[in-house]
Amino acid sequence: MKINVGIVAATGYAGGEAVRLLSNHPNVNLNYITSRRLVGKYFHSIFPNFRKISNLKFEDFDIEKAKEKCDTIFLATPHGVSQDIAPSLLEVGLKVIDLSADFRLKDKNVYRKYYKKEHSIPKLLDDAVYGLPELHREEIKKADLIAVAGCHASSAIYGLYPLIKADLIQTDKIIVDSKTGSSGSGASINESSHHPIRSNSIRPYKMTGHRHTAEIEQELARLIPSNKSRDYKVKIGFSAHGVNLVRGILSTSHVFFREDIELNEKILIKTYRAAYKDEPFMRFINQKTGLFRLPDPKIIIGTNYCDVGFQLDDHMNRIVVLCALDNLVKGTAGNAVQCMNIINNFPETMGLEFVGFFPL
Ligand SMILES: NC(=O)c1ccc[n+]([C@@H]2O[C@H](COP(=O)([O-])OP(=O)(O)OC[C@H]3O[C@@H](n4cnc5c(N)ncnc54)[C@H](OP(=O)(O)O)[C@@H]3O)[C@@H](O)[C@H]2O)c1
Structure with a gap:
């Protein structure tokens, strides 16, 4: 019906x-x-x-x-x-x-x-229920009001939440550096969207105080295991740049293993696999070679897919997490449709399973 x-x-x-x-x-x-x-x-x-x-x-x-x-x-x-x-x-x-x-x-x-x-x-x-299907599926089923997650926020949260849920990283100093295409700021025209200003540039537009910081912290804090003896806090340093794309976001997060845990790539692979293996639109990219061994917005443009990957930096115990999505699809309208499917008990992927272009 x-x-x-x-x-x-x-x-x-x-x-x-x-x-x-x-x-x-x-x-x-x-x-x-x-x-x-x-x-x-x-x-x-x-x-x-x-x-x-x-x-x-x-x-x-x-x-x-x-x-x-x-x-x-x-x-x-x-x-x-x-x-x-x-x-x-x-x-x-x-x-x-x-x-x-x-x-x-x-x-x-x-x-x-x-x-x-x-x-x-x-x-x-x-x-209201926060509209990220992967985090709030059960609440979305019963909701009358869905607040679909922000585009930068979705990209940061999708990259980080498996690590926080598994309690692997220090949560009080997480740096997220996010790059977005121009459609992220909407159809209305202003000085900063003017072609000579916006094009051929990597524009640092909000280095501190970005509004999505609040929702990223809110959603990640909810995932901290409740039985912890230490006092955990989620603190995000979020910065956003505009790049020479129309669609697409790439969020690069820099996080550090908990000091009492030994750096281990296997744990990370297992954690991301477990988090995303049953999620229809989340793809954990774990390739050692190849041009697209790390997430790249180019691959998911126009689709509801979201690619997540990481690289380990044993030089300083750092995990570099990458997450790519289309701001207008998985970062907005696609997640909205996925929520609508959940509310109505339709197959969650209905109307959303199309593949992106390659080459593009
Ligand atoms: N663009 C993205 O990538 C993205 C991602 C995630 C979330 N969002 C959110 O989605 C919403 C829309 O963003 P957008 O990028 O589509 O913006 P947009 O391209 O600027 O479009 C917003 C539309 O809202 C209408 N509007 C403006 N002021 C209004 C008012 N006071 N009352 C009623 N309607 C009004 C305008 O349509 P009319 O003049 O024709 O009425 C306008 O076309 C925003 O809240 C944005 O934060 C956008």
């Missing part, structure tokens, strides 16, 4: 990607896409890859219309907007899958610190 789905703000890159994925989903009838600017215009008027494929037109956002037309609604609005509209959508009985950062953090004080405003409905921070 098909469910009826809508997307608010489908003119943006995240919303547009959700349209791309849901249009081919066998159990979805996508029948409501909204915009403030382009009401009455065809989706393909701004997403030309949909010419001759979809006759969907943008409509205005209206709670009654959403209630009438949808069972589930995706919010692809900028942060700060979803918290104003999600409560009414939940009230009329819709499942809400929010792609923005509005419901990702559990603590309203941390929200205020990173987003520089009071949350308008902090009660929903408790109710």
Whole structure:
């Protein structure tokens, strides 16, 4: 049986990607896409890859219309907007899958610190489930409100969580250096996205204080085994660069083995294998040779796959963890669809199993 789905703000890159994925989903009838600017215009008027494929037109956002037309609604609005509209959508009985950062953090004080405003409905921070299927599958099944993880955050967490869960590393000084393509900052134009500024560059844009630091720390701290005698804390130093790509994120994390554990590649391989062997979209890359022996965003562009690998540095007891994903798919709309599948008891991979391009 098909469910009826809508997307608010489908003119943006995240919303547009959700349209791309849901249009081919066998159990979805996508029948409501909204915009403030382009009401009455065809989706393909701004997403030309949909010419001759979809006759969907943008409509205005209206709670009654959403209630009438949808069972589930995706919010692809900028942060700060979803918290104003999600409560009414939940009230009329819709499942809400929010792609923005509005419901990702559990603590309203941390929200205020990173987003520089009071949350308008902090009660929903408790109710929302963080939308990373691999970490929250059971809670997602029962959720009405999903807060899909941030793109940089997903990439950092996917690289690190097996190590923290297995209690192998020092958690109080983790350095994550993340590189992203330009679609990560959305479709709206600003000075820093201007071609002469953005192209041919590795732009350091947020060296400290990046908002995703908060959700990475929140989610990794939850994984620390509770029976520990020592006082563990997760502290992340997160820095982000913009690189000359349209899509794709590569997060490189630098972590150190616990001092009482001997450096051992076998333990690491076993840990990553165990964490990801049953996860349909997570691929642990463990090749000794070859051009693509480490994760590279090029391989997963346009797909819901996420590649994770590591290299050991016995010079200083360091593990260099790499994680590559497509910010618009596994970093947003793909995980949102995976969550929708889980909520509805559809096969988790439904509509998401396509392979990437090679060469590209
Ligand atoms: N881009 C990514 O890689 C990515 C990754 C993870 C998460 N996200 C999250 O996804 C959300 C959308 O990001 P995006 O990259 O798609 O941004 P975007 O390309 O700038 O699109 C956002 C859309 O939201 C609509 N909008 C803007 N202000 C609004 C308001 N006040 N009320 C209602 N609608 C408004 C606009 O559509 P109209 O003017 O047509 O209404 C706009 O096209 C953000 O919260 C972002 O953090 C994005």
